[in-house]
Amino acid sequence: MGNYSKAIAYHEQSLAIAREIQDRQGEGSSLGNLGLAYDVLGNYPKAIAYHEQSLAIAREIQDRLGESQSLSNVGLMLLKLNRLAEAESTLQTAIAVQESLRTGLTDRNKISIADTQKNAYRLLQQVLIAQKQPEAALEIAERGRARALVELLTSRFSNQSLTDLQNTIQAPNINTIRQIAKTQNATLVQYSIVSSEQLYIWVIKPTGEITFRSTQLDSSQPLTQLVSNSRSDLGVRGRAGIKISQQSPPSSQTDPLAQLYQFLIAPIAQDLPTDPNQRVIFLPQGELFLVPFAALPNAQNRPLIERHTISTAPSIQTLALTQTLAQRPKTKGGAVIVGDPTMPIYKDEPLQPLPAARQEAIAIGQQLNTSPLIGAQATKATVLQQMPNARLLHFATHGLLDPVQGDIPGAIALTPSGQDNGFLSAGEIFNLKLNADLVVLSACDTGRGEITGDGVVGLSRSFIAAGAPSVVVSLWAVNDQSTSELMQEFYRQLKQQPDKAQALRQAMLAARKQHSDPSYWAAFTLVGEAK
Numbered sequence: 001m002g003n004y005s006k007a008i009a010y011h012e013q014s015l016a017i018a019r020e021i022q023d024r025q026g027e028g029s030s031l032g033n034l035g036l037a038y039d040v041l042g043n044y045p046k047a048i049a050y051h052e053q054s055l056a057i058a059r060e061i062q063d064r065l066g067e068s069q070s071l072s073n074v075g076l077m078l079l080k081l082n083r084l085a086e087a088e089s090t091l092q093t094a095i096a097v098q099e100s101l102r103t104g105l106t107d108r109n110k111i112s113i114a115d116t117q118k119n120a121y122r123l124l125q126q127v128l129i130a131q132k133q134p135e136a137a138l139e140i141a142e143r144g145r146a147r148a149l150v151e152l153l154t155s156r157f158s159n160q161s162l163t164d165l166q167n168t169i170q171a172p173n174i175n176t177i178r179q180i181a182k183t184q185n186a187t188l189v190q191y192s193i194v195s196s197e198q199l200y201i202w203v204i205k206p207t208g209e210i211t212f213r214s215t216q217l218d219s220s221q222p223l224t225q226l227v228s229n230s231r232s233d234l235g236v237r238g239r240a241g242i243k244i245s246q247q248s249p250p251s252s253q254t255d256p257l258a259q260l261y262q263f264l265i266a267p268i269a270q271d272l273p274t275d276p277n278q279r280v281i282f283l284p285q286g287e288l289f290l291v292p293f294a295a296l297p298n299a300q301n302r303p304l305i306e307r308h309t310i311s312t313a314p315s316i317q318t319l320a321l322t323q324t325l326a327q328r329p330k331t332k333g334g335a336v337i338v339g340d341p342t343m344p345i346y347k348d349e350p351l352q353p354l355p356a357a358r359q360e361a362i363a364i365g366q367q368l369n370t371s372p373l374i375g376a377q378a379t380k381a382t383v384l385q386q387m388p389n390a391r392l393l394h395f396a397t398h399g400l401l402d403p404v405q406g407d408i409p410g411a412i413a414l415t416p417s418g419q420d421n422g423f424l425s426a427g428e429i430f431n432l433k434l435n436a437d438l439v440v441l442s443a444c445d446t447g448r449g450e451i452t453g454d455g456v457v458g459l460s461r462s463f464i465a466a467g468a469p470s471v472v473v474s475l476w477a478v479n480d481q482s483t484s485e486l487m488q489e490f491y492r493q494l495k496q497q498p499d500k501a502q503a504l505r506q507a508m509l510a511a512r513k514q515h516s517d518p519s520y521w522a523a524f525t526l527v528g529e530a531k
Helices: 004-020 024-040 044-060 064-080 084-100 107-116 118-130 134-143 147-157 162-169 174-184 223-233 256-264 266-271 286-290 316-326 355-367 380-389 426-430 459-465 480-496 500-514
Strands: 186-195 198-204 210-216 279-283 309-312 335-341 373-375 392-396 411-413 423-425 438-442 449-452 455-458 470-474 524-528
Touching (some): 004 024, 024 044, 024 064, 044 064, 064 084, 064 118, 084 118, 107 449, 118 134, 118 186, 134 186, 134 198, 147 316, 147 459, 174 186, 174 198, 186 286, 186 316, 198 266, 210 266, 256 266, 335 355, 335 380, 355 480, 392 480, 423 426, 426 459, 438 459, 438 480, 449 459, 455 459, 459 524, 470 500, 480 500
Parallel strands (some): 335 373, 335 392, 392 438, 438 470
Antiparallel strands (some): 186 198, 198 210, 411 423, 449 455, 470 524
16 A cells, blocks of 8 residues: 555564564565565665575575565665675575575476576576676576476476486577577577566577667556457457457557557567578567567568568477477377367357368368268377377367366367367376377467466467477467468478478468458467477
């Protein structure tokens, strides 16, 4: 409520009681709260004194979480006092303590703890940028994202010994980051939202050249709101062809996609490749995972996909790991193509049939000389049996955002049989071992999920965790007919050249000639490996 003097009085009473009853944890907590109050009042030296007392108690009672929080708080105060060298050293210690807490945790708990640990990584980036060390800041930005996924992939798919594994799991240094850009032969664009008013962007070229840009955001219109508005203005459609929004396209002055271009692309436009066939890999953070980069229009209203071949990834290090997955010895398996299953019941109603998804599966089956699983054939049991050996998985069906089983959001609708409900959940996919080079989720919202410090937790992450190096997913509820046409073109392109990002680009450009509205062609994105 902004009544800090009264808050301080209560915290001081609380502190006195904690000391009287010798509650060391309560004492440390009260000291920390006093430090936070004096921070808001701008009395940073006093705030530091309280946080340091809180830190001493946390160390004494071996409260590692409390220790890392107190260190982060001290680091923030030192940054505000412009004592940058001390702030850097304090925040490095905070991060080391935080990372020690991850040992032995499950994947899900690592994701949860990552969400409580974001501040120290952000603050340290700000401290390093203030000291004109953009490359060191990039190392920290990379160190603070998708760690759980990196650890999971490394432990699941690496033949290394435990010691080598620990080395691989270490966040990459600047030379490794340069090497990954070179090996990918792509321009990497890493975003870091360090505050509601500040966005950091690094562009890493295949030559190893690194450019850093810092962009001021409009605090009156947060990025979260802008991304949300851009999705509303696209007029979200259902895979069954129901257009929910009938808005006319907004004028460019208020067009959220154009505004997103100004924040995300305009500052680095001159750093991107001029050859449209050279790949650009976006490494978003937070709500930026929901941005349809392909559709972002420049001042001439030309969408980004016209000028660049685009894909995304949760982190730079995941790119190295998905590339390793793509280079595994190939299995002899063929394609599993699912289209318009006999729909399962969801919330007491059967999901709508998808006639265009059926056409899509039949047409793609003909292109790949494979009989698709459609209608009653597409049972969950059959699909699960065929998935492990398949080289390609294509699902043209409904996708759900909700957690259907377990705590990972997302599911794919298949035909129920026997005791199963017909939903293949993200949690079940997470536990599979796949050999597929490519998974295409031609369904609604398959690229969405729970946005965490570890990236988007949902279907795409589950498929990558199961061993798929490349996943094509959608960012909204897609139109049934236009999606069918786009997917058929994608496979035609893929036959002519092996680059999945390039094939998706050509399919989008072809679809755009039919439908200028980006909601028809810009929903899909390639996550992971392009080759």
